[in-house]
Amino acid sequence: MNNQIKDIEKLLQSESAELILDIATGRGEFIKLLQNTLKKYGKIIGIDNSAPLLELNRKNFSDHRIEFILMDALKLDFDDGYFDMVTISNSLHHFPQPSLLLREALRVLRKGGLLLINEMVSDPGQSEAQQSHIMIHHWCSHIDRCRGIYHDCTYTKQELSAIMAGLPTESRIAYDYTYPLADPRNEPMIQAYSGLIDPYVEKIKGHIEYDRLKGEAEEIKLHLQEQGYAPADSIFFVLKK
């Protein structure tokens, strides 16, 4: 595995952007990375279609340069070329047609601006501890689909590279990385992940898939206990419009 975290950090530390859009921002984790690494930024807007998440973010972020707006990522309410940088992290697999999302992201990006795409991947060959992350993710995505929420399993690097290759950008660089964890067998961490599993399956109590997914939950908890947990491999694309 090619670990290029240092290269990604170096790149972000050398970048300044006045106006930044983080699409499908969730809890704003990627915005925190931007805040901590970018050389300079003027304003960061995080958009998402989940009102409760945005409400939480407004309480958790004190920087007045960060704004959260409820918006559909496929119908961005911004003019063409409005942003200097657009970012999408761990969200492509939440959209049935990621190329539509990417085209909308490029529309609101100015010529010469950067589109940053960060995605965890499900490539084979990852450690047993990383398999815990992948298993939990895929199981949660299955539950979300039972709830009528579009949430696919994650892509492979090859699938993502093929999607990016179809975009009309001036240049494209891909960085492979794995976020390092000091101790994949850290007991409080394992207990914390295990503790998230049971409440999640209860969201679909009464659904035809409930019993099967509850059974799978036991297998995942056992895997977590025996193998520990580590973040899955990721890929980070830097595309210049």
Ligand SMILES: C[S@@+](CC[C@H](N)C(=O)[O-])C[C@H]1O[C@@H](n2cnc3c(N)ncnc32)[C@H](O)[C@@H]1O
């Ligand atoms: C995995 S989470 C985001 C993770 C976050 N970007 C990060 O890096 O930590 C995926 C997000 O996509 C959002 N989402 C899904 N469909 C969307 C849409 N059509 N418009 C805006 N947000 C959407 C969900 O509400 C969810 O918060």
